[in-house]
Amino acid sequence: xxxxxxxxxxxxxxxxxxxxxxxxxxxxxxxxxxxxxxxxxxxxxxxxxxxxxxxxxxxxxxxxxxxxxxxxxxxxxxxxxxxxxxxxxxxxxxxxxxxxxxxxxxxxxxxxxxxxxxxxxxxxxxxxxxxxxxxxxxxxxxxxxxxxxxxxxxxxxxxxxxxxxxxxxxxxxxxxxxxxxxxxxxxxxxxxxxxxxxxxxxxxxxxxxxxxxxxxxxxxxxxxxxxxxxxxxxxxxxxxxxxxxxxxxxxxxxxxxxxxxxxxxxxxxxxxxxxxxxxxxxxxxxxxxxxxxxxxxxxxxxxxxxxxxxxxxxxxxxxxxxxxxxxxxxxxxxxxxxxxxxxxxxxxxxxxxxxxxxxxxxxxxxxxxxxxxxxxxxxxxxxxxxxxxxxxxxxxxxxxxxxxxxxxxxxxxxxxxxxxxxxxxxxxxx
Amino acid sequence: xxxxxxxxxxxxxxxxxxxxxxxxxxxxxxxxxxxxxxxxxxxxxxxxxxxxxxxxxxxxxxxxxxxxxxxxxxxxxxxxxxxxxxxxxxxxxxxxxxxxxxxxxxxxxxxxxxxxxxxxxxxxxxxxxxxxxxxxxxxxxxxxxxxxxxxxxxxxxxxxxxxxxxxxxxxxxxxxxxxxxxxxxxxxxxxxxxxxxxxxxxxxxxxxxxxxxxxxxxxxxxxxxxxxxxxxxxxxxxxxxxxxxxxxxxxxxxxxxxxxxxxxxxxxxxxxxxxxxxxxxxxxxxxxxxxxxxxxxxxxxxxxxxxxxxxxxxxxxxxxxxxxxxxxxxxxxxxxxxxxxxxxxxxxxxxxxxxxxxxxxxxxxxxxxxxxxxxxxxxxxxxxxxxxxxxxxxxxxxxxxxxxxxxxxxxxxxxxxxxxxxxxxxxxxxxxxxxxxxxxxxxxxxxxxxxxxxxxxxxxxxxxxxxx
Numbered sequence: 001x002x003x004x005x006x007x008x009x010x011x012x013x014x015x016x017x018x019x020x021x022x023x024x025x026x027x028x029x030x031x032x033x034x035x036x037x038x039x040x041x042x043x044x045x046x047x048x049x050x051x052x053x054x055x056x057x058x059x060x061x062x063x064x065x066x067x068x069x070x071x072x073x074x075x076x077x078x079x080x081x082x083x084x085x086x087x088x089x090x091x092x093x094x095x096x097x098x099x100x101x102x103x104x105x106x107x108x109x110x111x112x113x114x115x116x117x118x119x120x121x122x123x124x125x126x127x128x129x130x131x132x133x134x135x136x137x138x139x140x141x142x143x144x145x146x147x148x149x150x151x152x153x154x155x156x157x158x159x160x161x162x163x164x165x166x167x168x169x170x171x172x173x174x175x176x177x178x179x180x181x182x183x184x185x186x187x188x189x190x191x192x193x194x195x196x197x198x199x200x201x202x203x204x205x206x207x208x209x210x211x212x213x214x215x216x217x218x219x220x221x222x223x224x225x226x227x228x229x230x231x232x233x234x235x236x237x238x239x240x241x242x243x244x245x246x247x248x249x250x251x252x253x254x255x256x257x258x259x260x261x262x263x264x265x266x267x268x269x270x271x272x273x274x275x276x277x278x279x280x281x282x283x284x285x286x287x288x289x290x291x292x293x294x295x296x297x298x299x300x301x302x303x304x305x306x307x308x309x310x311x312x313x314x315x316x317x318x319x320x321x322x323x324x325x326x327x328x329x330x331x332x333x334x335x336x337x338x339x340x341x342x343x344x345x346x347x348x349x350x351x352x353x354x355x356x357x358x359x360x361x362x363x364x365x366x367x368x369x370x371x372x373x374x375x376x377x378x379x380x381x382x383x384x385x386x387x388x389x390x391x392x393x394x395x396x397x398x399x400x401x402x403x404x405x406x407x408x409x410x411x412x413x414x415x416x417x418x419x420x421x422x423x424x425x426x427x428x429x430x
Numbered sequence: 431x432x433x434x435x436x437x438x439x440x441x442x443x444x445x446x447x448x449x450x451x452x453x454x455x456x457x458x459x460x461x462x463x464x465x466x467x468x469x470x471x472x473x474x475x476x477x478x479x480x481x482x483x484x485x486x487x488x489x490x491x492x493x494x495x496x497x498x499x500x501x502x503x504x505x506x507x508x509x510x511x512x513x514x515x516x517x518x519x520x521x522x523x524x525x526x527x528x529x530x531x532x533x534x535x536x537x538x539x540x541x542x543x544x545x546x547x548x549x550x551x552x553x554x555x556x557x558x559x560x561x562x563x564x565x566x567x568x569x570x571x572x573x574x575x576x577x578x579x580x581x582x583x584x585x586x587x588x589x590x591x592x593x594x595x596x597x598x599x600x601x602x603x604x605x606x607x608x609x610x611x612x613x614x615x616x617x618x619x620x621x622x623x624x625x626x627x628x629x630x631x632x633x634x635x636x637x638x639x640x641x642x643x644x645x646x647x648x649x650x651x652x653x654x655x656x657x658x659x660x661x662x663x664x665x666x667x668x669x670x671x672x673x674x675x676x677x678x679x680x681x682x683x684x685x686x687x688x689x690x691x692x693x694x695x696x697x698x699x700x701x702x703x704x705x706x707x708x709x710x711x712x713x714x715x716x717x718x719x720x721x722x723x724x725x726x727x728x729x730x731x732x733x734x735x736x737x738x739x740x741x742x743x744x745x746x747x748x749x750x751x752x753x754x755x756x757x758x759x760x761x762x763x764x765x766x767x768x769x770x771x772x773x774x775x776x777x778x779x780x781x782x783x784x785x786x787x788x789x790x791x792x793x794x795x796x797x798x799x800x801x802x803x804x805x806x807x808x809x810x811x812x813x814x815x816x817x818x819x820x821x822x823x824x825x826x827x828x829x830x831x832x833x834x835x836x837x838x839x840x841x842x843x844x845x846x847x848x849x850x851x852x853x854x855x856x857x858x859x860x861x862x863x864x865x866x867x868x869x870x871x872x873x874x875x876x877x878x879x880x881x882x883x884x885x886x887x888x889x890x891x892x893x894x895x896x897x898x
Binding site for chain 1: 551552553554582583586590639740741742743744745758759760761762763764767768769770771772776780791792795796799802803805806809810811853857858859860861862876877879887888891892893896897898
């Protein structure tokens with residue numbers, strides 16, 4: 001009864017306050033836990049105190065748990081948007097609703113997206129309703145190679161979206177970095193080396209009179225230099241990737257993560273040897289610029305085959321709104337496996353690229369992205385194969401709390417089920 | 431992606447408008463003298479079908495593109511044309527037989543909204559040729575004169591998307607963006623070598639945010655939506671006057687009127703020879719455009735990006751106007767805020783003409799998947815459209831909007847053999863094109879690296895000839 005009451009409370013109270021996590025057991029699931037393994041039938045997931053207690057076949061249902069019979073339906077971890085701008089943009093073209101970049105600010109590396117995240121952003125509701133439960137949220141650079149400090153968020157229907165603030169620093173290398181640095185790649189590397197040196201000096205109490213960085217920017221970079229905070233670097237060209245790996249030799253503590261990485265497959269062995277993870281664009285297959293001439297949909301498959309940790313991100317790809325498409329992207333990488341000469345993924349590996357692997361890439365694999373015990377209880381029940389185009393979400397839990405799934409788009413659809421007016425104008429239908 | 435493309439469009443203000451005075455051919459003419467009428471086809475197609483062999487695909491699921499479906503059927507094409515489809519068909523001796531067990535055959539995918547060639551890859555400024563942003567009214571420009579036939583995007587649309595025909599449109603910065611061109615998706619040395627023989631021209635128009643932002647930002651008309659319509663109507667009034675002068679000259683002879691290349695295009699719209707493709711997101715704006723078209727006596731063939739088509743599906747049906755839509759793009763700007771995933775099925779279900787389009791060098795590689803997403807959303811709200819009927823959204827409906835439905839867009843005997851063999855259900859994410867024929871010629875074969883085109887640009891570059 002208690003469980004039922006809690007569920008009812010969740011339905012009513014969810015938009016205003018976080019509901020309490022209950023103990024839930026989802027049984028009889030076609031279960032994929034997101035660690036790269038394929039689905040198993042007859043699986044059980046147990047959520048307790050907002051965490052995964054257990055998941056797999058033969059898992060016991062704890063006494064007092066609310067039991068949900070999945071009736072053989074698919075159950076997976078919630079999806080992780082490996083790179084996004086979810087929650088900081090309502091409408092891209094409406095400047096006042098777009099907190100991704102700040103070209104007129106004197107600050108750059110210090111900019112922290114966490115306070116800008118609005119959990120009521122339409123894109124959060126929409127992507128939650130399509131199975132995305134966590135997102136890596138990056139600021140966008142404008143005026144510096146350093147875009148600022150990104151966050152990891154949940155997509156729950158409550159007013160506490162931040163899983164981890166200041167979870168990483170985001171930097172632009174390559175063509176975009178060159179443009180922001182003043183016009184060339186050498187300018188990028190000069191700016192980068194100087195910034196890290198100034199950050200180190202300031203942390204040691206030696207701020208020079210000729211410092212180029214503001215104090216907050218230097219302070220924000222100090223934990224990057226010493227490896228406390230990962231550095232996500234957008235870089236596409238093979239030679240630029242190798243240069244980024246060189247920087248890691250110069251600053252050995254750097255926790256470097258490559259983002260985009262279209263040509264990474266051409267230097268896969270070096271990426272692997274450096275132990276650097278990658279958050280890649282999945283289907284970028286056009287030479288969209290001179291830094292992505294070798295673009296191919298086989299990039300991720302080839303990196304994986306080389307042993308690189310690689311997940312999928314939405315890099316400059318409708319990043320504020322369309323993280324839901326990562327399912328389709330992962331499915332396409334499975335399809336690619338049927339084409340001679342291409343490198344696709346098997347189904348379990350494909351699911352991992354949108355769950356555990358992006359989480360691992362940013363060093364949070366112990367916290368989110370899979371149904372292994374101890375992870376945050378982000379769970380989705382689907383009405384079919386989650387990578388298939390026709391599949392929809394049935395239920396979503398975030399931190400063990402069942403989530404509302406109805407969107408503004410659903411309401412518009414229902415209002416215009418038939419286009420013509422009824423007894424009153426459409427404005428009265430809701 | 432969207433934003434970058436538009437930013438490039440905004441920077442492209444340096445191109446010179448293609449103005450042209452009448453050529454010196456104004457000799458006085460009696461009523462019987464031959465009329466110096468402008469050429470209707472000064473850049474004629476030189477496209478030709480490549481050689482093919484009589485081909486029979488057997489044991490295959492067929493969507494005919496007009497809503498028909500045949501299980502375990504057969505398709506025969508020869509001499510560039512569809513010869514027969516059915517449960518079994520008579521094939522000539524020596525025809526190449528392909529066992530299609532577990533596979534699907536459909537007509538080639540048609541994209542009514544592409545900028546390939548005009549905004550090619552790589553997307554550098556030197557290649558930004560899609561928006562003549564020097565005036566809000568540029569019906570004198572023709573998208574075909576910007577098409578770079580070496581765009582690597584054509585190959586991706588073919589090999590990943592099964593696209594055999596596509597309309598290249600000017601961008602949407604201008605109210606009157608210029609003429610479109612319809613291409614066969616076959617690499618050629620020249621644009622003319624890709625040009626779909628006999629396809630009518632289109633006129634790209636745009637309403638809404640883009641024109642008023644681009645020109646209003648320069649303190650120039652239009653700066654508002656009412657400004658958009660005012661400039662549109664003033665232009666149509668001029669076009670009507672121009673059409674009258676030329677029609678009178680054609681009938682009565684005398685001194686030929688002065689040529690105006692832009693008004694040539696608009697007069698041909700008023701004569702019904704050029705089809706109007708109108709970029710328009712919002713329902714209320716589409717209704718305004720429909721009234722304007724009636725005021726000036728032209729017809730809108732299709733609204734493109736019609737994000738709010740579902741709100742006026744009845745109006746679209748009543749006026750015989752197609753809506754070309756995305757499956758799930760939304761929210762990137764204000765006029766895309768009310769998008770719903772059920773737009774395509776809602777429009778279809780109301781009896782109007784629904785088309786799935788891309789406007790994107792990536793989206794064009796997966797129009798089958800866009801169809802599948804929209805179809806599934808419709809089914810969840812109880813609109814149960816069969817797969818083979820949904821395929822009309824990227825086949826016969828698209829062909830109708832381009833005025834080429836008598837030649838392609840379905841697998842009816844006698845039509846161009848534009849055919850895709852899919853390695854599974856084409857509405858599944860796990861399926862890809864296995865073979866693509868254009869006019870009966872095998873232009874892509876996933877199993878044969880020699881049947882995979884590589885553009886001049888990619889030759890000798892990293893990844894040349896790789897599986898993309």
